[in-house]
Structure formats: C-alpha cells, structure tokens
Amino acid sequence: MSQKKNIGIIGGGNMGQAMLSGFLQQGITANTLFVADHSANTCTQLNRNFGIYSATDNASIADKADILIVAVKPQQMRSVLERIAPCIVENKLLISIAAGITSMQIFTWLNKPNASIIRAMPNTPALIGEGITALYATPTVSEAQQQEAQVLLSCLGKILWIKKEEQMDTVTALSGSGPAYFFYMMEGLITAGIQLGLSQQDATELTLQTALGSIKMAVAQTNDLKTLREKVTSKGGTTERGIQTLTQGNFLNLLENTIAQASQRAKELSQEFN
C-alpha cells in the first residue's frame, strides 16, 4: 500500500487497537496512522503504546485520513457520522466495521449519497495478522478504492468480498463473533479437564495444542473435516462416546441457533440505533 495514504481510525477500543497492531506489524508506518477516541486517557495510552498520533476530536482525524475506519459501537455510529459528515469529502474512503449498521444508514447519517463506503467485518485475531475480514463495497466505491481497502485490510489476515450486503449479518455472527465461540469452547474443555483431575497448567496445554493441531490439519485440507473427525473416532472407542454425548445434547442445533441468534442481534442493532 502506498505509504502516502493516511489511515484514520475513530474508536481506539478492542477492535480499533487490534487493527492498529495488525497495521503496524505489517510495516504500515506509525506516522501515517491517526486515531480518535473520545477518552483523553485512551488517546494518551495509544500514543504511548503504538507511537501514533491520537486525538479526542473525531473531525480532526477524519480530516487527516484518506481512508477512515469507523470503529465505534453501533450505538455511537449515528452521532459520530453526523458530526464528521463535513469531513467526508470526495475520494475519501470510509470503512465501517460496526455490526448491523447498514450502508443505507451510513449514507443517510452522512447525508452524502455519493460517499465511498465499504462495510468491513474483521475479527480480533487481526491483532496477530491471523484475522479474516469480510468486505462489502457499495456501488459508489471505485475499483481503485476496493483495491486500496483490500491491500490495507490484508495486513490483518485474510479477505473475503461479499456481494450481497444482507449476508454481512451472517458473516458477523460467524467470523466477527466467532473467536469468542472458540475461546469459550477452549475454556470449557480446560474446566472439564481440571474437574476430572488435571492441573490447570496441564489441562491448558493439552487443550491449546489440540486446538492448534486440529486447526492446522483442517486448514491443510488433506482431508475434509468429516474424514478428519472419523479418523479420530475409533469404533466403540472413547471419541465415539464423546461425540454421542454432543449429539444427545443437540450440539449442532445449538451451533446453528447460536449463529442465527447472533445474526438476528445484528439486525436488531441496526433497528435499535436507527
């Protein structure tokens, strides 16, 4: 990515900082990164920890940025966008990562039907360059801007372009929220191991390395997931009993319902904060 482009981020919280880390690790220079956060304390910390310029005034950061990432909570999106609207001049690319908030709402709040808007859904593994970011470009975004967004957000891991905006809610439920489901499952496995007599340290090491090895095998795609599972599951053995227990507990239905509910929540966020 051309180092001449200034990257602005509004909202220096969990995801704003994960993105910032990913950008810096991939060699985007600190003097092209600008962050706004309404907390002066957060600004001081960002400046100290990342060596980037930060300010409490959103408009000043929006002005400096060629590419502006809005990373505040959905409930803050409307007031933030209405206030920075005068800064969203022609050729500035605005990337929203807010769950649920539609491009139609963004255009309306900016009152700029020709603004260049991309919706992005990253996830927190962006912090170590192992995220995946789904992207949806509105028709006002040029090919060159799509390319810029792709190059920039590739610093955070993989990229997946989505053609239909309505799919963003499912994407949010699956990959945006997804790391939390995996962390939750690992927490549960560790707890179970401890309850059955392992030390915290041993249960943690066994769980984390098993997760890592399984993910690496899944990603290598030498076999499909079902085959990989079946290779572990000896007839009449331990895994079979474990999987039976998951099946009896409607594990797959539970997962389907989890994604459906998270996706539904994205739709509600859009309506609640309209």
Ligand SMILES: NC(=O)C1=CN([C@@H]2O[C@H](COP(=O)(O)OP(=O)(O)OC[C@H]3O[C@@H](n4cnc5c(N)ncnc54)[C@H](OP(=O)(O)O)[C@@H]3O)[C@@H](O)[C@H]2O)C=CC1
């Ligand atoms: N966390 C995640 O894994 C992911 C989050 N997202 C999306 O990213 C967005 C941010 O989420 P997340 O980082 O978790 O939230 P955080 O609350 O951690 O970050 C938001 C930051 O913005 C600050 N802020 C609040 N109001 C303003 C304002 N008016 N102007 C400037 N800064 C403000 C907050 O300060 P304060 O805390 O003081 O309110 C906070 O530091 C959300 O829209 C979410 O849907 C998308 C993908 C993944």
Ligand SMILES: O=C(O)[C@@H]1CCC=N1
């Ligand atoms: O929980 C949330 O609403 C945000 C969006 C995806 C991950 N975190």
